[in-house]
Amino acid sequence: MATDKNKHLNDVLTSHKVSKEQDLLDKHKRKRDEICDALVEKYGADIYSPFNSGSFAKNTAVNKKFDFDLMAPFKRNAFSTLENMFNDVYDFLLEKYSSSAHVRKQKVSIGIEFFADDKGDIVKIDVVPGRELNQDQYKEDDKLNLYVYSQFGKLQSGSDYIRSNIKAQVQNIKDNADRANLRQKVRLLKVWKLYNNKTPKSFFLELITIKAFDKLEISGGLWDRLKSVIEYIRDNVTTVSLPDPGNSNNEVADSMSDYEKSALSDDMRNMINRIEENSDYIKIYFPLNDKFPVEDTSNNKYDERKVAPSIPPPTRFG
Amino acid sequence: MKLRNEEIGLFLEISDDLLRTIRESGLLHYPKEFGGILIGNYSTDKKIVNVIDTLLPTSYKSSKFSFERGSEGLKEQLETLFNGAPSLIYVGEWHTHPDAQPLPSGTDIMGLTGIAKHRDVNITSPILLIVGLTPASMELGFYVYFKDKIYRYETY
Numbered sequence: 001m002a003t004d005k006n007k008h009l010n011d012v013l014t015s016h017k018v019s020k021e022q023d024l025l026d027k028h029k030r031k032r033d034e035i036c037d038a039l040v041e042k043y044g045a046d047i048y049s050p051f052n053s054g055s056f057a058k059n060t061a062v063n064k065k066f067d068f069d070l071m072a073p074f075k076r077n078a079f080s081t082l083e084n085m086f087n088d089v090y091d092f093l094l095e096k097y098s099s100s101a102h103v104r105k106q107k108v109s110i111g112i113e114f115f116a117d118d119k120g121d122i123v124k125i126d127v128v129p130g131r132e133l134n135q136d137q138y139k140e141d142d143k144l145n146l147y148v149y150s151q152f153g154k155l156q157s158g159s160d161y162i163r164s165n166i167k168a169q170v171q172n173i174k175d176n177a178d179r180a181n182l183r184q185k186v187r188l189l190k191v192w193k194l195y196n197n198k199t200p201k202s203f204f205l206e207l208i209t210i211k212a213f214d215k216l217e218i219s220g221g222l223w224d225r226l227k228s229v230i231e232y233i234r235d236n237v238t239t240v241s242l243p244d245p246g247n248s249n250n251e252v253a254d255s256m257s258d259y260e261k262s263a264l265s266d267d268m269r270n271m272i273n274r275i276e277e278n279s280d281y282i283k284i285y286f287p288l289n290d291k292f293p294v295e296d297t298s299n300n301k302y303d304e305r306k307v308a309p310s311i312p313p314p315t316r317f318g
Numbered sequence: 319m320k321l322r323n324e325e326i327g328l329f330l331e332i333s334d335d336l337l338r339t340i341r342e343s344g345l346l347h348y349p350k351e352f353g354g355i356l357i358g359n360y361s362t363d364k365k366i367v368n369v370i371d372t373l374l375p376t377s378y379k380s381s382k383f384s385f386e387r388g389s390e391g392l393k394e395q396l397e398t399l400f401n402g403a404p405s406l407i408y409v410g411e412w413h414t415h416p417d418a419q420p421l422p423s424g425t426d427i428m429g430l431t432g433i434a435k436h437r438d439v440n441i442t443s444p445i446l447l448i449v450g451l452t453p454a455s456m457e458l459g460f461y462v463y464f465k466d467k468i469y470r471y472e473t474y
Contacts, residue, residue: 014324019470181473297327300464301364303442309400310408311393311438312355314377316386317413318425 003279005223008286013184015289016062016191024063024121031114031123032068035093039072039127042092046078048138053128053166055202058173060186064194064289067124069109071166073144076135082147082161086110089129108146108162130166142167143247165246169203172245176210184222185209185229188286192271195287200256200264207242207252208233223282227272234268237261321471326464330445330471332369337458340372344414344451351385352378353413355392356445357399357406367409367445384425385413410445410462420448420459427468434463 018025036050054069055061072089079085090110094103101114109126116122130144138144146162176182189205192198212218212232218225238261244250256264274281288294319337321330344352358369373395377388399406411433415421422430430446433439443464450457460471 010324017325295325297325300327302328302360302367303364304360305440305442308440309393309396310440311396312389312408312411312433312444313436313438314387314389315411315429315433316384316425317351317353317411317429318384318423 003282005275005279005282006221008282009188009222009226011294012191012286012288013187014294015292016064016187017292018056018061018063018066020289020292021063021066023119024123027117027121027123028066028068028125031112032070032125035070035112035125035127038096039089039092043074043078046075048073048075048132050127051167053170054126055190057170058183058206060173060183060190060202060206062187062190062194063292064191067111067126069126069128071144072127072129073138074129074131076132076137079131082131082145085129085131086147086149089127093127105149107150108148128166130164133163141165162250163247164244164250168246169244173206173210176213181225182209182213185226188226189229191286196267196285198264198267199260201252204242204252204255207245208237208240211236211240211242230268230272234265234272237265237268320474321460322474323462323469323471326462326469327365328443328462328464328469328471329366330369330460330462331366332447332460336369336371337456340412340447340449341451341456343372343374344416344449344456345453347380348414348451348453349382349416350380351382351414351416352380353385353387353411355387355408356410356412356447358409359404359406360409369409369445369447370406372412382416387411387413407441408439408444409441410447412447412449414449414451416451418450420450420457422446422448422459422461422468430461430463430468431466 039047039050050070050072052068053071055066056068074085079088090105093110093112097103097112101112104111106126109128112125112127114123128146130146132138133143133145142165144164144166146164148161173183186206186209189209190202193200193205209229212229216228216232218228240253242252244252271285275285319332319334322328343354354372354374356369357371357373358367360367373392375387377390379386396408426446426448430444433444434442443462446461448459461468462471
């Protein structure tokens with residue numbers, strides 16, 4: 001029997017909800033808060049309040065693989081160079097966590113991967129150090145310069161930096177979230193990426209999805225709407241411009257090589273052809289998370305203990 | 319506005335007019351929290367809750383970070399609505415989070431759980447609307463208590 005594509009995609013979203021991994025989520029939150037406190041204690045007046053900047057802040061996370069991104073905004077005069085900032089934060093985190101985690105330098109962040117706990121859970125937090133452009137200017141414009149440790153698309157390691165407004169990046173997807181439930185499409189593309197071992201950065205997928213919504217009339221059921229986005233990527237990924245909402249001079253499209261873009265276009269073409277050929281293929285491209293099978297909800301309902309008026313007690317909310 | 323929670327397969331509908339009324343009531347008390355109860359009915363198959371109106375409390379305590387709804391006069395009003403045509407019932411609660419996200423606090427979760435289990439409440443799945451409110455914007459979070467857990471609705 002043919003697969004109901006809309007129902008399947010809804011089930012995929014349900015089985016990948018981060019709330020299903022509540023314990024792991026709570027462990028991440030506790031570690032994030034601990035790192036946050038440690039940074040504030042270590043750097044005192046040289047640091048502004050660290051904040052969430054990744055998929056959790058944007059509400060686009062899926063439960064198959066997740067980490068937390070913690071933006072650490074420093075004052076201009078805290079470090080003479082961006083490289084000093086990056087290395088100092090790395091040294092501090094390495095010293096603090098080397099006995100309990102792998103700490104490593106990444107493209108623009110310092111990755112902390114804690115050793116598995118007794119339940120086998122692994123907490124991963126990426127700390128992204130950034131420095132304001134001029135002393136005290138961050139309070140006015142939220143802009144930060146990030147150090148590029150290793151090659152990042154067309155940006156060179158060591159010699160380049162990224163200037164951006166991370167809060168504007170987070171706000172961008174929030175502002176677009178209500179457009180035909182755009183975040184659902186981003187989550188589905190992340191599921192595709194994770195299970196099919198693909199390389200596009202999540203930020204790239206977010207921006208190109210928003211672009212598709214800008215350019216197209218996205219309507220219909222969930223599959224029709226996702227298909228419109230996939231077709232847009234297929235047809236435009238090699239030429240599209242994706243300016244960073246935090247700094248229009250940053251071209252996020254440059255984070256992929258021409259070859260990678262071409263391969264992504266082919267992937268999108270193949271995916272649509274296969275699924276249109278045989279709807280069962282949708283289960284391969286967008287699988288359920290086996291750990292969280294979807295329950296039959298047909299018997300669920302708003303129940304009443306008896307047909308009589310309910311009188312709620314005085315209640316406190318916070 | 320139509321919302322659903324896919325995980326439990328339940329739906330919620332609420333009009334933009336009612337949301338405007340709620341926002342205006344919240345702004346009158348901003349930057350303190352404020353709230354009220356939600357009135358409506360269930361579809362015949364009990365899959366959809368239609369939120370139709372709000373009753374504002376005549377007794378309450380509020381601050382920037384908390385809101386305590388009293389129950390003075392509620393019984394009489396709810397009995398009148400129940401006996402009306404169409405019959406309307408209590409379906410849940412709403413309150414504002416001034417300058418904050420519409421995410422349930424521990425107090426909110428305890429409050430909703432307490433309502434669901436209270437002997438004078440006959441519905442098993444009360445809903446909770448949290449309104450993240452600033453003078454310029456409103457962000458909504460709709461939740462439901464279902465079988466000992468809280469679920470969030472999403473638009474669709």
